[in-house]
Amino acid sequence: MNIFIYDSFLNQKKYDRLLARIETRITDLGLNGKISRLGPTKNVSETIDNELRRGAKTIIAVGNNKTINQIINSLVSSRIPLGIIPIGQDNNDIAKSLGIESIETACDILSARLLTKIDLGLANKTYFLSNISINNKGSVIDINKNYTIETTEKGLIYIFNLIGEQIKLLPGIKFIPNDGFLELVINTYCNKNFFTKQDHQSIFKIKKVTIHNLKNQLILDGSVSISAPAEITIVKKCLNVIVGKNRNF
């Protein structure tokens, strides 16, 4: 059975018509299943555990990056595929990277059921699908205890599994979310004077990294914060995802 997990923000009345449209499309495609609405009293991991025990065949995240992050942290140990229906334009770049651009295409993609196994990043005990970001001020990056990286300009540190629209990569570089590696990207902004403003980018392919920072927190998938120090590793091909043809890998 397909289990549609609606994020709690969808309980607002303004989403009623949109959800009705999705439900009609899903019924037309013969994909209907059970709808589970998250709320202040309904825990994600408990809901997913219960549905998996009852024999769910697909878990479909209806919401944004935060919804996906919460669901993958409960779904990671099972082989049940994850489907995505993105709601809204903001904080939804994971769906776009997987080739799911709109609600209409999301329903068609669910129907086509093109499955891909992808890696997940693990920061301390929290999984992430897309990326981690942190301010580089005060950050110390320790890679495999072989070498350390220091930055001399202000900027942001990203660790990517699946790249979204956060940064523009240098030409000739492509990130693949099922190659068993994470990509550490350091974007710095050198503005010694207004007319010579320059952006610099550094890229490292890594399997394990430790980030120390006393002041700033790490942001996972653009929505969940965890404190540093954090040990970040990769878990190879541990999530089955339904993807679109226009995915970026």
Add this chain to the structure above:
Amino acid sequence: MFNKQNQGEVFNEFETVIGPSVKVKGDFNGQGNIIVEGVVDGNLKTNGNLEVGKTAKITANIEAKEAKIGGHVSGNVKIKGFLEVTATAKIFGDIEASSLSIERGAIFNGKCVMTTGVEEVKKIKVA
């Protein structure tokens, strides 16, 4: 990448980029192509190709398949294939490569061993 047909071409695909505002300390072992524009203190080794930009400052021994050096290098450079040293390069250390090109204006202080030449000398001695 830097073979005889396309000597001097830039990288098409690379795995690691050490930008101008980054300093790497320790032993860096890579598998793919590397571009260095920043500072490296330690050892730098890759099975792929290496490009050292003019803003780079490397205090390390370098090992790579093929390389193009245009920055400051203090340490020994060991290249399996072709090594291109451009006009902006400053190399203080020994070079080992099977083929080499040094552009006018480059600074090189050290010994140079051509690995293909060594093999030929050995063959002559055996004969």
